[in-house]
Amino acid sequence: QEVETQTMSLIVQKFGGTSVADVEKIQAAARKAIRAQRAGHRVVMVVSAMGKNTDALLGLAAEISDQPPAREMDMLLSTGEQVSVALVAMAIDALGSKAVSLTGGQIGMKTDNSFSRARIQSISTERIERLLDQGHIVVAAGFQGTDDDLNITTLGRGGSDTTAVALAAVLGADSCEIYTDVDGVYTTDPRRLPEARRVEVISYDEMLELASLGAGVMHNRSIEFAKKFGVPIHVRSSFSDTSGTMIVAEPESTSQPVSGAAMTADEARVTVLGVPDVPGKSYQVFSAIAERKVAVDMVVQNVGKAGRADISFTVPRGELTATLQAVESVMDEVGADGLTHDDQVSKVSVVGMNMASQTNVAARMFRALADASVNIQMITTSEIKISTLVARSDATLALRAVHDAFSLHQKPSDAKTWSQIKAERGERADVDALVSRLRNDALEALTLTGISVTDHQARITLHGVPDYPGIAADMFETIGAAGIFVDMIVQGYDGEDAATSVSFTVDADAVAKSLEVARAIYKQHQMRDVQGTGDIAKVTVSGIGLRSHTNVATKLFHELAESDINVEMINTSELQVNAVIDAKFASTAAERLKVAFAPALH
Numbered sequence: 001q002e003v004e005t006q007t008m009s010l011i012v013q014k015f016g017g018t019s020v021a022d023v024e025k026i027q028a029a030a031r032k033a034i035r036a037q038r039a040g041h042r043v044v045m046v047v048s049a050m051g052k053n054t055d056a057l058l059g060l061a062a063e064i065s066d067q068p069p070a071r072e073m074d075m076l077l078s079t080g081e082q083v084s085v086a087l088v089a090m091a092i093d094a095l096g097s098k099a100v101s102l103t104g105g106q107i108g109m110k111t112d113n114s115f116s117r118a119r120i121q122s123i124s125t126e127r128i129e130r131l132l133d134q135g136h137i138v139v140a141a142g143f144q145g146t147d148d149d150l151n152i153t154t155l156g157r158g159g160s161d162t163t164a165v166a167l168a169a170v171l172g173a174d175s176c177e178i179y180t181d182v183d184g185v186y187t188t189d190p191r192r193l194p195e196a197r198r199v200e201v202i203s204y205d206e207m208l209e210l211a212s213l214g215a216g217v218m219h220n221r222s223i224e225f226a227k228k229f230g231v232p233i234h235v236r237s238s239f240s241d242t243s244g245t246m247i248v249a250e251p252e253s254t255s256q257p258v259s260g261a262a263m264t265a266d267e268a269r270v271t272v273l274g275v276p277d278v279p280g281k282s283y284q285v286f287s288a289i290a291e292r293k294v295a296v297d298m299v300v301q302n303v304g305k306a307g308r309a310d311i312s313f314t315v316p317r318g319e320l321t322a323t324l325q326a327v328e329s330v331m332d333e334v335g336a337d338g339l340t341h342d343d344q345v346s347k348v349s350v351v352g353m354n355m356a357s358q359t360n361v362a363a364r365m366f367r368a369l370a371d372a373s374v375n376i377q378m379i380t381t382s383e384i385k386i387s388t389l390v391a392r393s394d395a396t397l398a399l400r401a402v403h404d405a406f407s408l409h410q411k412p413s414d415a416k417t418w419s420q421i422k423a424e425r426g427e428r429a430d431v432d433a434l435v436s437r438l439r440n441d442a443l444e445a446l447t448l449t450g451i452s453v454t455d456h457q458a459r460i461t462l463h464g465v466p467d468y469p470g471i472a473a474d475m476f477e478t479i480g481a482a483g484i485f486v487d488m489i490v491q492g493y494d495g496e497d498a499a500t501s502v503s504f505t506v507d508a509d510a511v512a513k514s515l516e517v518a519r520a521i522y523k524q525h526q527m528r529d530v531q532g533t534g535d536i537a538k539v540t541v542s543g544i545g546l547r548s549h550t551n552v553a554t555k556l557f558h559e560l561a562e563s564d565i566n567v568e569m570i571n572t573s574e575l576q577v578n579a580v581i582d583a584k585f586a587s588t589a590a591e592r593l594k595v596a597f598a599p600a601l602h
């Protein structure tokens with residue numbers, strides 16, 4: 001008997017808000033868990049608050065105070081999950097099986113003390129395992145934990161996914177099933193674009209980027225856990241028994257350049273004008289924002305006139321006020337000329353594992369937007385994503401245009417099923433999992449996998465690029481047609497001239513040709529200036545969840561500023577932070593970063 005329980009497989013089943021919205025749904029969820037248990041599995045359920053209960057609690061708080069204390073907010077929001085776990089456990093009991101509900105504190109979910117966005121530090125599994133051994137279904141509250149002082153904390157909206165995958169990771173579960181109101185992961189939110197296609201398989205890297213760029217189906221931090229520990233996630237409908245989407249190490253296709261598109265409707269752009277172009281200024285701006293734990297995206301510096309630069313970036317619209325306060329508090333210290341913002345913008349992005357090895361992917365995206373008459377206000381790229389900032393009124397049109405342009409509604413001809421991928425894996429279990437190297441007291445700590453330098457790079461910058469639809473498409477089609485492979489692209493924002501600057505990096509061997517092409521473009525569109533810099537290098541910090549750990553880019557700015565190194569371009573993704581610097585500082589920079597990030601390097 002003992003031995004048998006030891007070898008029984010363990011399943012984590014997570015039920016989102018709509019999946020436990022009323023009594024019937026709670027009973028249906030209970031039956032799913034009981035069925036799994038009768039099939040011979042040990043079952044841990046993770047449950048969200050019923051329906052829109054979390055929103056209702058937020059609304060109540062807003063009626064009492066504009067700025068409710070963060071600690072009390074978490075105390076309040078955690079009650080939603082406490083209600084649903086108790087009801088689910090009662091439902092299981094009423095159906096004749098054994099269940100015990102547990103709060104975050106009771107499952108030993110230890111977090112840091114950043115209320116409303118707490119990170120998991122450790123989870124103790126003894127109590128869960130004891131209850132499972134006794135034949136119970138364990139019903140754990142999602143989204144919540146406790147800090148060192150036993151204050152109740154929450155993980156951030158959508159955080160029950162992270163509870164579920166973290167539990168699956170530490171319990172060594174055989175599978176983690178996410179039951180929700182869609183039957184899997186789609187090429188984009190099917191509520192926005194009905195033509196979106198359900199994918200059978202998506203890779204951790206792609207899902208991590210998509211989740212962080214607006215695909216609300218999974219909490220992005222849950223994918224960090226899945227990738228670190230090699231947990232396969234099955235996203236499926238709670239209202240049917242059909243199988244859904246597997247989130248695993250491998251992508252669905254090894255040829256299609258783009259596998260998903262996402263949109264963050266409520267984004268805001270902030271521009272700090274006239275920042276003295278000397279090392280350390282970006283650090284001052286971004287450290288002030290990072291202190292408030294706001295995740296900054298789409299950072300672009302336009303080298304402007306008279307040794308001054310404009311720094312633009314985007315933040316979630318809800319964080320705009322906090323961001324502006326943070327920047328205002330350092331304006332004097334920075335010595336900047338002014339601050340502008342726009343809260344009527346959205347971010348539209350495409351993501352794909354295979355784009356790094358293909359030319360013209362960016363040009364195809366820009367052409368699709370141009371054909372839809374959508375003006376691109378900003379552009380940033382990194383190895384597996386391209387993001388554009390557009391007016392909010394254009395956002396859905398833009399999303400549809402790029403979804404169409406990459407034929408995302410069609411299954412790629414080389415698409416693999418999960419069973420094919422599994423068969424090809426053979427005995428190679430735990431693909432890419434870092435688990436053996438991670439400590440149980442720092443589960444969600446920053447995890448870096450490497451720091452490297454790519455030298456022999458060049459940067460081309462076009463100034464005074466007119467701000468109307470089609471320019472980016474023309475430019476990058478022309479560059480692509482000349483056979484030039486472009487790595488990073490950034491397009492900034494320049495309120496003053498209604499014109500922007502565009503920079504891109506190429507291999508140093510391509511600098512002469514790139515300049516020639518850039519000069520032709522410059523003449524054709526009457527731009528202000530073209531510059532080429534041959535001696536630059538790219539310093540890359542690689543890891544997992546780099547954008548959600550808001551301090552990585554800040555720390556990079558800090559370390560480089562301390563060594564008096566100017567950052568010329570930067571891009572950030574969940575997987576990499578890249579900084580373009582003068583090539584002569586490349587090895588100094590890499591050494592310094594290796595030391596500074598040593599505790600997080602695995």
Ligand code: ADP
Pocket residue numbers: 015016017018019048158179180181182184185186187188189190191214215216217218
């Ligand atoms: P739950 O309450 O179960 O956690 P969520 O509302 O958090 O459910 O997530 C499911 C929703 O995510 C879907 O209803 C869908 O509208 C949205 N969504 C956004 N992007 C995607 C995508 N790429 N694929 C599937 N669903 C998506």
Ligand code: ASP
Pocket residue numbers: 016017048049054055080142143156157158159160161
């Ligand atoms: N109830 C929380 C929320 O609505 C957590 C979750 O559902 O994942 O955000």
Ligand code: MG
Pocket residue numbers: 016158161216217218219
């Ligand atoms: Mg959710």
